[in-house]
Amino acid sequence: MNYALFLGCNIPIRIPQYATALTAVFRKFAIELVEEADFNCCGYPARNIDEQAYLLPSVRNLAIAERSGRDIVAVCNCCFASLRKAAQVMAERPEQLRACNTVLAGEGLHYSGKATIRHYLSLLYEEVGAEQIRKALTMVYDDLQIALLYGCHLLRPRRLTGFDDAFVPKIGDELVQLTGATSLDWGGRLECCGAALAGINDPLANTLLSEKISMARAAGAHYITPICAYCYLQLDTAQQKLPASPDHAANAFLPVLLYPQLLGLCLGIDTESLGIAQNSTINADDLEALRQRLIVPVQKPARKAKMADKTDKTNKIKKARETAASA
Amino acid sequence: MDLTLPLTLSLIVFAVGLFYRLAAWFGQGLPPVDSSLTVGRRLLAALRTIPATLFSSRLLRALRSLLVDALLQKRILDQGISRWLAHTLIVVGFLCLLLFHALDGQITESLFPDYQSTLNPYLFLRNLFGVLVLAGIGLAVVRRIRLRTRRLRSNSSDWAALAFLAAIILSGMVLEGSRIRSYSVYQEMVEEYAAFANDEDELALEAFWVAENGLSSANFPQLPAADQVTRGQEVNEGTCTECHVSNRYAFASMALAGVATPARAILGDSGAVNFFWYLHILLCFAFLAWLPFAKMFHVIAAPLNLLIRGAGGENPSLEPANLLNRQMIGLSACTHCGACSVACSSSMFFASFQNEFILPSEKVQYLQKFAAGKEKDPAVWKRMQQGLYVCTSCDRCTTICPSGINLREIFVNSRYQLLADGPPESALLSHFSFPLALAQVRIGDHLQALKKVTELFRQRFQRLADLSGPIQLDGAESTGIANHSYLGCYSCARCSNICPVVRSYEHPVEALGMLPHQIIFSLGIGKTELAMGAKMLWSCSTCYLCQENCPNQVELCDIFYTLKNSALIEAGAQT
Numbered sequence: 001m002n003y004a005l006f007l008g009c010n011i012p013i014r015i016p017q018y019a020t021a022l023t024a025v026f027r028k029f030a031i032e033l034v035e036e037a038d039f040n041c042c043g044y045p046a047r048n049i050d051e052q053a054y055l056l057p058s059v060r061n062l063a064i065a066e067r068s069g070r071d072i073v074a075v076c077n078c079c080f081a082s083l084r085k086a087a088q089v090m091a092e093r094p095e096q097l098r099a100c101n102t103v104l105a106g107e108g109l110h111y112s113g114k115a116t117i118r119h120y121l122s123l124l125y126e127e128v129g130a131e132q133i134r135k136a137l138t139m140v141y142d143d144l145q146i147a148l149l150y151g152c153h154l155l156r157p158r159r160l161t162g163f164d165d166a167f168v169p170k171i172g173d174e175l176v177q178l179t180g181a182t183s184l185d186w187g188g189r190l191e192c193c194g195a196a197l198a199g200i201n202d203p204l205a206n207t208l209l210s211e212k213i214s215m216a217r218a219a220g221a222h223y224i225t226p227i228c229a230y231c232y233l234q235l236d237t238a239q240q241k242l243p244a245s246p247d248h249a250a251n252a253f254l255p256v257l258l259y260p261q262l263l264g265l266c267l268g269i270d271t272e273s274l275g276i277a278q279n280s281t282i283n284a285d286d287l288e289a290l291r292q293r294l295i296v297p298v299q300k301p302a303r304k305a306k307m308a309d310k311t312d313k314t315n316k317i318k319k320a321r322e323t324a325a326s327a
Numbered sequence: 328m329d330l331t332l333p334l335t336l337s338l339i340v341f342a343v344g345l346f347y348r349l350a351a352w353f354g355q356g357l358p359p360v361d362s363s364l365t366v367g368r369r370l371l372a373a374l375r376t377i378p379a380t381l382f383s384s385r386l387l388r389a390l391r392s393l394l395v396d397a398l399l400q401k402r403i404l405d406q407g408i409s410r411w412l413a414h415t416l417i418v419v420g421f422l423c424l425l426l427f428h429a430l431d432g433q434i435t436e437s438l439f440p441d442y443q444s445t446l447n448p449y450l451f452l453r454n455l456f457g458v459l460v461l462a463g464i465g466l467a468v469v470r471r472i473r474l475r476t477r478r479l480r481s482n483s484s485d486w487a488a489l490a491f492l493a494a495i496i497l498s499g500m501v502l503e504g505s506r507i508r509s510y511s512v513y514q515e516m517v518e519e520y521a522a523f524a525n526d527e528d529e530l531a532l533e534a535f536w537v538a539e540n541g542l543s544s545a546n547f548p549q550l551p552a553a554d555q556v557t558r559g560q561e562v563n564e565g566t567c568t569e570c571h572v573s574n575r576y577a578f579a580s581m582a583l584a585g586v587a588t589p590a591r592a593i594l595g596d597s598g599a600v601n602f603f604w605y606l607h608i609l610l611c612f613a614f615l616a617w618l619p620f621a622k623m624f625h626v627i628a629a630p631l632n633l634l635i636r637g638a639g640g641e642n643p644s645l646e647p648a649n650l651l652n653r654q655m656i657g658l659s660a661c662t663h664c665g666a667c668s669v670a671c672s673s674s675m676f677f678a679s680f681q682n683e684f685i686l687p688s689e690k691v692q693y694l695q696k697f698a699a700g701k702e703k704d705p706a707v708w709k710r711m712q713q714g715l716y717v718c719t720s721c722d723r724c725t726t727i728c729p730s731g732i733n734l735r736e737i738f739v740n741s742r743y744q745l746l747a748d749g750p751p752e753s754a755l756l757s758h759f760s761f762p763l764a765l766a767q768v769r770i771g772d773h774l775q776a777l778k779k780v781t782e783l784f785r786q787r788f789q790r791l792a793d794l795s796g797p798i799q800l801d802g803a804e805s806t807g808i809a810n811h812s813y814l815g816c817y818s819c820a821r822c823s824n825i826c827p828v829v830r831s832y833e834h835p836v837e838a839l840g841m842l843p844h845q846i847i848f849s850l851g852i853g854k855t856e857l858a859m860g861a862k863m864l865w866s867c868s869t870c871y872l873c874q875e876n877c878p879n880q881v882e883l884c885d886i887f888y889t890l891k892n893s894a895l896i897e898a899g900a901q902t
Contacts, residue, residue, distance in 0.1 A: 009672050009721035010762075041672040041719045045758040048891050049901060050679065057675035078758075103678050107476040156871030157884070166875060192827050192870035199760025199773065201866050207831045208868060230761070237765050 002032035003123070004070040006061065008079040009041050010229040014237075017275025018075060018229065021260035022120060024273050028136055029128045033073060038064050042082040052096075058086030059100040063111035071116040073123055077228035081153035083117045084160050119154060119163060121227065121259075125171045133178050138268040139294040140180030146262065147184050147221035148172050149212065149235075151228035152192050172227065175259065179266045180297070186219035188212040195230035198238065209234050210242055213254050223257040223290075232256065236281050253281040257290075265294060330608065337612035344619025348628075348659060355698045356651040357737065358744045364648050372648035376638070385638045392637020392731075397630035402729040406666055409466060416463030417492065420456040424496075428453050429611065443570050451576040453503075457496045458579050464493050471665075478674055478686060479665035484621045491617070495610045497583070502603035504584030507541040507574050511597040521566045528562045535559025540574040541581050543591075628660035629730040636731040654737055658698060660730040661691045667724035667734065676717045684714025687724040687734055694741055708749050715742040716754040720762035743769045746776035751783050753900035756865060756891070781865075783898040788860025791841055791849075798854065806855045807893065810886050813850045815879040820844040822873035822883055828866050839863040843873050843883055850886070859894035 011018050023033050043057035061083060065072045074080035090097040091113055101110055124133070150172055158166035169190070176183035194208030213235070216224045226232045236256040256279050264274040271277065276287055353369045380386055395401045400418075404411040427435045427449070435442045435449070442449060467489055471481045506512050513536060523529040534551035536542040536559070551559075574581055590599040618624060635653055645653065668674070668686035677685040684690050693711055696702045702711075715738055725735045746752055754760075755777050763773060806813075823829050823842040832838040841849070841861035849857045858864075864887050873883040895901035 009719040013720075013722040013726075014762075014765075040674050041676070041721070043675070045719055045761070046676060046679075046717070046754075047888060048757040049753055049895060050892055051888070053676055053679035056679050060675050103675075152868075152870040152872075156875045157882070158875060191872070192868040194868060195761060196758060196869045197866065199758075199764035200756055200777070202764060204828065204831060204866055204868075205764070208827060211827075211831075233761075233765055241767055 001030070001127070002034050002070060003073040003118075004036045004039075004065045004068055005033035006039055006042070006072050006074045006079055006083065006117075007035065008074075008076045008229060010233060011075060015229055015232055015258075017278040018232070018258055018260070021258060021264050021269075021274040022075060024269050025260045025264050025267060026120075026124075026128075028267050028269070029132060031123070031127065034068075034070065036064060036068060036070075042076075042079040043086070044078045044082045047082075052099075054082070055086045055089055055096070056100055056103060058083045059090060059097075059111050060104055060109060062087055062090075062115040062117075063104050063109040065115045066111060067109065071118060073118055073120050075120055075229060077119075077151040077153040078230055080117065080119050081161060083115075084162070087113070087115060087117060088160060119161075121154070121171055121175065122163060125175060130174060130178060133175075133263070137178070137266045137297050139266050140297040141266070141293045142180060142295045144179075144181040144290075144293050145184055145220050145222045146176050146181045146257070147186050147216035147219060147224045148176055148189060148259075149193065149216075149224060149226040149228075149231050150190055151226060151231045152190075154227060155190060172259075176225065176262065179263055180295075181262065184216075184219045184221055186221065187215040193226065193228070193231040193234040194238075195228075195234045198234070205234075206238070206242055209238055213239060213242075217254055221254065223255050223262075225257050225259055225262060227259065232258065236279055239281060255279070255281045255283075255286045257282070265290070333609060333612050337616040340616035341619060344616070344624075348619050348624060351659065351695075351699065352652060352655045355655055355700075357654060357694065357698050357741045360651065361647060364651060369648045369652055372646060373652050376649060380638045389634050389638035392633050393630065396633045396637070396731060400729070402633075402727075402731065406727065406729070410470060410666075413463045413466035413470060416459045416466070418463075420459030420463065420496075421492065423456045424453070424460070424499075428456075445571040447572045447576055450572055450574075451578075454500070454577050454579040457500055460492060460496050464489050464496075474665065474669055477669045478671070478677060479669055480663075480683070480686065480689060481665070482663065482692075485663055488621065488623050491610070491614055491623075495607070495614060498603060498607040498610055500580045500583045501586050502600070502607045503577055503580035504541075504582075505587035505591065505599045505603050507577065507580060508543040508584050508587060508591065509596050509600050510542065510544050512600060513542050513544070516567075516571070520570065523562070523566075528558070531555050531559035532562040532566065533559070535563050541584055622661070622663050625660055625662040625730060628656060629662065632656050632660035633731045636733075653733070654740070655698065657730075657732040657734075657737060658691060658695050660732055661688070661695075662730060663688055663692060664729060666727050666729060667691075670723045670727050672719045672721040672723055673717055680713065680717060682710050682714055682717070684711045685717050686714075687738070690714055690738065691732070691734065694737065697741065705750075708745065712742075712745045712749045712752050713754060715745060716752055716759055718759060720759075720766075739763075739766075739768055743772040743776070746779075747772060751779040751900050752776060753780060753895045755780050756895070756900075780900055783900050784860060784862075784894065787898040788856060788894070790860055791845070791857060792837075798852070798857075800852055806850050806853060808850060808855065808886060808889055810882055810889060812880055812882045813847045813886055816844070816847045816851055816877075816881050817879060818844055818848055819878060821876055821878060822847070822881075825872045825876050827870060827872065828863070828868055839866055843887075846890070847881055847883060847886070855890075855893075856897070859890050859897060864891050864894065 005019070005023070007019055019035070026033050039061050041057050042061065043054045047054040061072070072083060074083060090100065090111065097111065097113070104110060150169055154161060154163050155166040155169060163169070164171045173183035188211065191212065192208050193212060194205035197205035197208070213224070224235055226235055235254070239253055239256075257276070258279070261274045261276050261279075265271070271287060271291075276282060350366075353373065354366045356364075380389060400411060400414060403414050431442065431444065444450065444453070471479060471485065475481070513533070517529075517532070521529075521532070523532070530546065533542070533544055533546060534555040537544050537547045538551055538556045539560075587599055587603065590602055594602050614623075618626070635656065665688045668688040671677070671685075671687055673685050677683070684693060690711070693702070693707075697711075702708065718738065720735070722735055725733060728734060746755075760773075820842070823844045826843055829835045829839065829842055835842060839862050841858070841863050843863065846858045846861050846863060849855075867884065867887050869884055869887075871884045874881070874885065877883065
């Protein structure tokens with residue numbers, strides 16, 4: 001299988017390790033994420049200014065995906081929501097679609113409403129599946145606490161994103177737990193990193209960011225794992241420039257680990273291919289400590305699964321018998 | 328004919344142009360230019376880098392960049408084989424013609440003592456190189472036309488450069504063609520080199536040249552007889568071949584010889600040869616004179632820029648004088664090839680805002696004027712300001728630029744300068760600001776520019792706190808909001824209670840003007856303008872918690888976006 005990987009503008013230049021780690025992880029499951037050089041910005045940055053300017057770039061992206069016949073797999077939550085929003089609006093308002101297509105026709109592109117947009121977490125969870133991931137694990141973590149940060153635009157508005165249960169999401173947590181790590185239940189898990197306010201209202205953006213960091217620390221997180229590219233940049237880059245707080249000493253940052261990096265280590269992918277050292281909040285000691293936590297997986301979960309399987313079968317047989325008896 | 332005068336003239340113009348360029352490199356800059364950085368200091372700073380590079384490991388990197396990027400043009404190859412082929416054909420063909428044909432007296436003769444322009448391989452190669460250049464130009468023209476739909480902009484200078492090159496090559500070919508045809512040129516050769524046993528041999532040689540070498544002779548209005556040609560061939564072998572191979576090797580000129588016919592009819596045989604000779608030479612001199620003034624200057628500036636880049640000139644902590652020097656050299660290295668604009672991630676914003684300056688290639692062209700202090704038109708200024716700000720900071724342009732120009736740095740610098748002096752820029756209130764906030768460059772300037780836009784809101788909209796007395800409801804006002812979900816609000820204030828922004832302030836109403844439920848409520852009573860003026864809109868983190876938790880499905884966050892869009896127009900920040 002192959003998919004059109006939508007990286008947006010931040011990842012290629014500011015978080016290249018996100019793309020390489022993700023591609024390496026999916027390759028383990030024979031899924032090829034193809035970078036489409038023609039994709040442009042998702043439009044999100046213009047949303048505050050003008051709705052049409054916000055939608056048109058993503059319609060072009062959808063048209064490109066349609067031309068290549070591949071489903072789009074988005075990484076950044078804001079790209080994901082923008083692509084979904086464009087697809088939704090185009091489906092609802094044919095006259096707006098026509099206007100967009102008029103612009104696109106200039107370069108021989110056309111969008112007819114056929115593109116599919118998924119987030120990589122869904123792809124991993126639904127297409128690869130927990131079972132297959134578990135089988136591929138060569139190592140798991142022992143005593144590792146992860147504060148997963150879903151990010152807003154993956155979950156909300158739920159009718160647009162269609163991702164998991166927007167109020168009680170489990171996909172991300174289950175994926176984290178597959179690695180043996182604990183996915184902490186912490187206050188900021190479903191909340192805002194402040195990125196949307198950076199450069200517009202910096203003090204407020206910083207307040208929201210430090211709130212997340214303090215909450216994750218308080219919950220005992222060893223690492224914070226953001227899904228969205230904006231959240232990552234807030235945590236990995238902006239965290240270092242936060243005004244000093246009584247909460248933590250200067251230069252002692254809450255280290256940031258991306259999900260494909262977390263999983264990749266368990267799949268036997270080397271730290272270099274996962275670009276972990278490129279996360280600026282992670283130092284050599286953190287990396288060593290992370291490696292130390294890796295242990296050979298105990299076969300217990302597999303046996304449990306088998307047992308569950310058996311119980312399932314027994315139940316089925318029971319049920320069949322009952323049905324037969326009642327008949 | 329004495330060429331001293333036209334050559335001297337073109338060299339003088341070239342030198343003046345070069346001086347003008349050097350003056351820009353070391354005298355101009357994207358403002359604000361620190362006035363203590365005089366031309367002298369900047370020149371000294373630039374000169375100091377030479378020994379510093381020569382005696383360090385950076386030398387190797389600089390040389391590598393010169394070889395790989397400037398000579399082999401790897402950065403162009405990265406954009407596709409056809410583009411690389413076009414450029415390489417032009418460069419290789421033109422350089423070979425310049426060195427071995429134009430400068431044959433100086434270079435070719437000293438390298439190859441038996442050099443004769445009428446012998447092979449020289450005769451053949453001259454034609455071959457010419458054809459290579461023409462093929463490259465053809466590919467370049469096709470690219471410029473084909474990529475027009477991909478927002479590749481071609482200005483008159485781009486076409487002029489291609490046309491100029493083509494004219495030089497074609498005029499040379501037609502010149503050679505007219506010489507091939509010319510009876511007077513033939514006669515000169517015969518007088519100088521040939522000795523005939525009898526008149527019959529003399530005529531036979533002429534017959535052979537008419538049949539085989541493209542000569543046009545009044546003695547042979549028809550093609551000569553075969554036996555006469557055969558005899559002429561023998562004479563040719565005895566007399567001519569030592570210094571002159573068959574003109575068939577001059578394949579391009581032979582093919583184009585017919586083009587000279589009208590000129591021959593008007594100016595006569597030797598007149599036509601002279602005409603094309605002047606045309607060819609003067610075109611070459613004109614090209615030399617024109618070189619520093621337009622995009623062709625990249626043949627000097629681009630390799631230099633790549634060299635600087637290779638030598639570690641990308642270092643942002645360079646001393647200020649060299650920072651300016653580097654930016655100015657970078658600007659002059661732009662070939663207006665448009666690769667940046669084709670790759671630009673903001674290309675669709677260009678389509679929406681209809682502003683050429685959103686395309687990086689157009690920005691660079693303009694910024695050269697800007698650095699020279701030539702642009703004063705406020706309307707252009709405003710569009711440029713938007714062009715600089717509507718940028719996702721994806722750095723594709725900087726990564727892709729074949730001349731290795733550090734576009735990012737140039738754009739960031741000029742962006743804030745324009746913002747400082749220009750009108751309020753609405754794009755500041757967008758997520759285009761995010762990468763800038765992240766990089767934390769020129770924080771003070773950013774805040775100043777931000778203040779200008781927010782000031783517009785303060786002037787345009789009445790705030791809730793300013794109202795004295797009850798709000799008048801006339802019931803006639805339409806909210807203008809297409810999303811009618813706000814009608815479902817029953818003021819439970821769940822939105823404001825769950826909002827992470829509201830909870831970030833000790834006195835939220837004071838800080839935010841209105842809370843989310845108040846904004847929705849004011850829409851409900853038809854007071855859209857009151858809602859538009861609320862600071863809350865620009866403090867919304869767009870986390871959608873309010874919208875998702877509203878018990879009556881009011882789509883607050885979506886409505887806030889609409890209000891923000893309209894407020895920018897209302898306040899006059901966005902047109």
